[in-house]
Amino acid sequence: MRLFRPRGHSQARQVARSPLAQAMALYRAGRYAEAEAEAHAVAAARARPRDDPYRPLALSIAAHATGAQGRHAEALAAYDALLPVFRRIFGAEHPGTLKLRSDRAQALTALARHAECEAECAAVAEAAARGAGPEMPHIVAAARNGLIFALNAQGRHPEAETLAREALAAHDVPDRFTLVLRLGLARSLNGQARHEAALAEAESADELRRSLPEEECRSETGAVELALATALLGLGRGSEARARVTAAHDACLASFGPDHRRTAEARALLDRVDGA
Numbered sequence: 001m002r003l004f005r006p007r008g009h010s011q012a013r014q015v016a017r018s019p020l021a022q023a024m025a026l027y028r029a030g031r032y033a034e035a036e037a038e039a040h041a042v043a044a045a046r047a048r049p050r051d052d053p054y055r056p057l058a059l060s061i062a063a064h065a066t067g068a069q070g071r072h073a074e075a076l077a078a079y080d081a082l083l084p085v086f087r088r089i090f091g092a093e094h095p096g097t098l099k100l101r102s103d104r105a106q107a108l109t110a111l112a113r114h115a116e117c118e119a120e121c122a123a124v125a126e127a128a129a130r131g132a133g134p135e136m137p138h139i140v141a142a143a144r145n146g147l148i149f150a151l152n153a154q155g156r157h158p159e160a161e162t163l164a165r166e167a168l169a170a171h172d173v174p175d176r177f178t179l180v181l182r183l184g185l186a187r188s189l190n191g192q193a194r195h196e197a198a199l200a201e202a203e204s205a206d207e208l209r210r211s212l213p214e215e216e217c218r219s220e221t222g223a224v225e226l227a228l229a230t231a232l233l234g235l236g237r238g239s240e241a242r243a244r245v246t247a248a249h250d251a252c253l254a255s256f257g258p259d260h261r262r263t264a265e266a267r268a269l270l271d272r273v274d275g276a
Contacts, residue, residue: 019046019054023061027068028215030255036065056085060100067103068219070259072110079104095135098128102139105146110261114153121147141167141177148184157191164188176216179208183220186227195234202227221255222248222262226269233273242273 018024019042026035039062046055059082067075079100086097101124109117125143128136144167151160164185171177182205189198206224209217225248232241249266256263 020058020061023058023065027061027065028218030215030218030221032065032068032256036062036069039065051089053089056082056089057096060086060096060103064103067107067110068256068260070257070261070263072107072259072261076104076107076111079107093127093131095128095131095133095139098124098131098139099135099142102142102146105143105150109146109150109153112153114150118147118150118154121150137171138177141171141181145177145180145184148181148188152184152187152191155191157188160188161185161192174208174211176212176220179205179212179217179220180223182208183223183227186231190227190230190234193234195231199228199231199235202231218255222252222266225251226262226266229269229273233269233276238273238276242270245269245273 020039023035023039023042026032026038039058043055043058043062046052046058059078063075063078063082066078083097083100083104086094086100090096101120105117105120105124108114108120121143125140125147128139128143131139144163148160148164148167151157151163164181168178168181168185171181182201186198186201186205189195189201202224205227209220209224225244229241229244229248232238232244245266249263249270252260252263252266
């Protein structure tokens with residue numbers, strides 16, 4: 001069930017033998033359209049027997065790749081169809097089912113359904129915190145990140161800040177989850193017009209990103225630059241902000257396409273910078 005984060009030699013070999021290996025490799029390389037097509041091909045090839053676990057797993061990769069291309073409504077529909085299948089095959093409290101729910105919540109917030117995302121992420125974080133196994137801390141961190149984003153999107157920046165600081169204290173590992181939690185904290189500080197503090201957090205996130213493998217941070221393309229640009233704009237450093245947000249927009253457009261949530265956010269911020 002470790003779809004995108006194989007650890008250790010034995011797990012890496014196990015993933016390499018999986019029917020999902022090629023789709024996952026394409027996704028990690030940022031080749032989302034190819035990953036989607038490959039995952040659908042695996043799912044079609046495993047239509048029988050009815051409860052072959054690789055079929056829903058393949059379809060979940062396809063949904064993830066669909067969302068990465070900015071087709072958020074289509075991704076949400078795929079997650080909605082898969083959720084009862086995951087519950088039937090794996091169980092409601094299984095890490096794979098909880099991860100699917102977390103991914104679905106991200107699709108909800110990409111469609112501006114932030115209150116629904118908030119409720120689902122809170123439920124997933126609570127369920128994962130009760131569970132056992134190596135996957136659960138990552139699922140908790142991912143769900144908390146979604147919750148922080150949803151709170152910020154609803155203008156509840158002090159709540160988001162508190163949760164981000166708590167989550168960072170609980171997840172003391174220099175990995176992608178720490179990166180996204182720092183970005184959530186920077187977003188909450190920018191939302192409170194505490195731009196100096198937000199800039200410091202964004203710069204820390206940038207430093208962490210540079211220390212991580214490229215494929216681990218690929219899904220956060222443009223996010224650090226957006227946090228930096230927002231803080232710089234708030235500090236009246238418009239030319240620096242424009243350079244950062246232009247880089248973010250170009251990177252998001254190349255990686256995710258014009259319809260992705262982050263591409264749209266970069267475009268909107270670029271308009272703000274030019275209108276300031």
